[in-house]
Amino acid sequence: MSRSFKPYPFSPRRYGGAVPPLVDGRDPVRRSVAIVGGGPVGMTLALALARQGVRSVLIEADDSVCTGSRAICISRRSLEILKRLGAVEGFLQKGLPWTGGRSFYRDAEVFRFSMHQDDEQSLPPMINIAQYQIEQFLLDELERHADLIEIRWQTRVTAIGQRAASDASRGATLDLQTGDTAWQMEADWVVACDGGRSTIREALGLKLTGTTYEGRYVIVDIELHSDRATERLAYFDPPSNPGSTVLVHKQPDNVWRIDYQLRDDEDPQAAVEPGNVMPRVQSVLDAMGETGEWSPIWITVYKANALTLERYRHGSVLFAGDAAHLVPIFGVRGANSGIDDADNLGWKLGCVVNGIASPELLDSYSDERVFAARENLSYGMKSTEFMAPPTFAFELMRSAVLGLAERHAAVRPLINPRQTHPIAYVQSPLNRAAAEATESQFTHGAAPGSVLPECPLKSIRDGELLDMHLTDLLAPCFTALRFSADASQESAWRDMQEDLASRAIPFQRNHRGSCKRRGQR
Structure with missing residues (x-):
């Protein structure tokens, strides 16, 4: 089957790499905050700092926003954060809101879930929007704060050095490469938002710990005109892909995201060849009853990981997003947990830079977000082990649940994808004493450390x-x-x-x- 690839219905702006005036190969201007990585997490952090009047420099290796859908689901919690940062309007105009989804076993529907939505809420529980659109909307807002946010495009970090904790000036030195020019920048604080293959993490010799799963998924973006409602669709052991799992999400601009699991005996490199992908996608669409013309746009392969650093603060260097933790895509916790990292770190780092708080406040960022990562990982692992059983025992359990679910409602919750939810910092050092002191006074409402109810x-x-x-x-x-x-x-x-x-x-x-x-x- 031969199908020509179509471009995304989106034209990113391209930016050249520029080096500031140097003195002996060094930028003479010491920065308060250097953010390494210009994805959703790095840009959200830059906006959070700018809202407090804190200047930052964003260092990005590429020349534009990303390619491919990548993260596609933004939660209500993330939308609340973006709303506070003044960046939510584009998300709400472009994104496709949804409130639930359905799961099928072979040809039968076996589970349906819905997320909380009522008149109390100002924002939808979830929207579908591709990562390149996420980044573009954030970039638009960054450019409105050009007086506080400097972006260094096409610039890579090649090394990092930290001063000893006993050094009064502390901070870190970044070795950078822009085109053919090698140069250095000094910063009081460096935040690594440079993704799962973090250069900063590797340079500091830090390792993620946790679980890596062997199962792989092919991710395909296609163009397809359809009036089908926006919802999360999961197909277990479908006729189109026997023995595995398929996930389908509708995105803006007639783009659809299809994820399907590879069998253990399939070669991942061969699996992403268009000749192998196109028939599989067609069979998925046939099973869904989608008869319209479609064209492929983007293909990649994904492997689930449930990993985290033990600490997110290392001296003057802090970690956020995928540089700090890798969360399975099931339950859409990846980008959303990273945006939550940026929100938590943003106000605390702003307080430190502005002289309102001591650097010790940043330890609470690590405490709270490591706690959140472990909770996200626990839910993500449960979903992963159901979506792609890692052992015969998990596969046997899943087959039993799916086989019983059509007639027995009691087992259906086991199919629940456990969508992302706000994390309560019940053990945070910032509210532990307050929680104990007020325990007898407040018996209703949100506990200290909880997200503010709407x-x-x-x-x-x-x-x-x-x-x-x-x-x-x-x-x-x-x-x-x-x-x-x-x-x-x-x-x-x-x-x-x-x-x-x-x-x-x-x-x-x-x-x-x-x-x-x-x-x-």
Whole structure:
């Protein structure tokens, strides 16, 4: 079968590599923060720092945003973060929202799941959008902050050196290569967002630990016009690919993403040859009842890993995203966990650079995000072991579950892909004492370390009544919500504000008089 490849319906901008003015091969300007890697995680971190007035330089080896769909599902939690950074509008306009999915065993539907969505929420639980679009929307926002964010395209890190912890200046030196020019840059802090093959991680001699799975998936992007609804589709042991698993996601611009598992006896290199991929894709579409014309766009192969560093802070170097952890794609935790890394690190590193907090605050970034990675890995591993059984015992269990699921509802939850969810930092050193102190006072609502729950509000601004949501009140500062009009609290409320102001800690206050839950009078 012969089919010609089509380009993506997207034309990325290309950027040249430029070297700053050098003195003896060194950039004389010492940077506060150097971010290595211009993918979704690095760009989100640069935006988070810019919102606090912190300058950063983003170092990217390529000349544009990425090629291929790669990460395709952005969660509500990630959208909330992007909303706070002022970058969410393009995502909501382009992305395809969805709330659930279906799983099939051979020809029968055996499981259906839905994610939480109601009138309380301001954002969909999930949108489908390709990574090249994710990166372009983030880049658009970065370029609106050119006074704070410098991007060095076509620049590679070749080595890194750190000063001893006893050195008052601390920081790190990056050896860089832009075209034929080798040069150096010094930075107070370096954040490695340079992906699963992290140059920074390798240069520091650090190793990811955990589980690597042998099973491989072929990932294919195709162009297909279809009116089918957007949902996650999983096919176990389908006629089109006996003995394995197929995942299908609809993306914007008539692009579809199809992932199918290779059998153990298939050669991964031969498996991505178009002559082997095209018949497999056609059989998947035939089984789905899709009869429209289609064309391939991009093909790659994927191997699941469940790995993490033990610590994400090493002196003046911090790790985020795939440089820190590799999470299986099942449950869409890869890019979403990386965006959460950037959000957590962004405000803490901003506080350190701005002199509001000591560098020890960054240890809590490592504590919280290593905890989150391990939770994400535990769910990702369960999903991986069901999607692609690593042993005969797992395969036997899966066959039994799928065989029973059509008639026995009790076993269907075992098919659940365990979609990504916000992580509660219940053991964080930042809230452990507060949690113990308030345990007897608060018996309902979110616990310390939990993500702020969403709810609709009405706000009075300049005499006008406005509809909004609780997350709209958040800003790049500490925010206090006051729910009581008790006059006896006025003194403590005022003392808190004066104390924070005396230490130049950014702070805003909201009280019940100006914001009411919708329906309240």
